[in-house]
Amino acid sequence: MKARRLMNAALVAAALAPGAEAACRQALAIGLDVSGSVDALEYRLQVDGLAAALEHPEVAAALLAMPNAPVRLAVFEWAGQTDQRLLLPWAEIESAAALAAAAGHLRDSRRRATTHTTGLGAALIAGGRMLGDQAACWKRTLDVTGDGKSNEGPRPRDVRAAPALAGITVNALVIGTDAANRIDHAEVGLGELTAYFRAEVIRGADAFVETAMGFADFEAAMVRKLLRELEVPVLGLAR
Secondary structure, eight states: OHHHHHHHHHHHHHHHSTTOOOOOSEEEEEEEEOSTTSOHHHHHHHHHHHHHHHTSHHHHHHHTSOTTSOEEEEEEEEOSTTOEEEEEEEEEEOSHHHHHHHHHHHHTOOOOOOOSSOOHHHHHHHHHHHHHTTTTSSEEEEEEEESSOOOSSSOHHHHTTSGGGTTOEEEEEEEOOOGGGOOOTTOOOHHHHHHHHHHHTOBSTTOOEEEESSGGGHHHHHHHHHHHHOOOOOGGGGO
16 A cells, blocks of 8 residues: 555656646546446436536536546447447547537437447447556546446456557446346346445456446446546655
């Protein structure tokens, strides 16, 4: 722990040094589950909920805490094994205007037709490849949301050690669903699904699973998750 604090302090000092090159303290790629089990209303609750969570005062403060070493953010959708789409290309969140532009871009997105299958392993690889373009960032984090188990393509457990995910922390936000509305056989109860994501999906020493009781709870759950994973190194921690 002390060694990590000393490293963070050194990185902060380097970022703030006169003439220092632009630094990136964290690259964050967020993959949203938009498979067939997610209806039009749930899609908007998820995408608009993410936009609102990014603009939450505490989350915004964490994102903007180090303008000399900002967070880089990208968002993509995923469904079946070959069904991923970029929603927000890599954006450097160095100002309130940049944050507002990213949130607005998400709110302007529109649902497209997707497969009914759930290719979670393929989504992990897609997110890992995106983060491969951000190797200079001090930390790289992949978030995936999901309301069901993978039922197409490689299993998540089989790709966690893939080269594309090397050095990347994978966190998850699991979404509970009403049993009466389930149309995807990959869906299970929230408790079982949380255990599945914890055992099969997340990776990294500080990786974790956040839960939302349903899509209506998505925004609040995303706020909790972002506050937990957005790291702001502080020089004083080196003492």
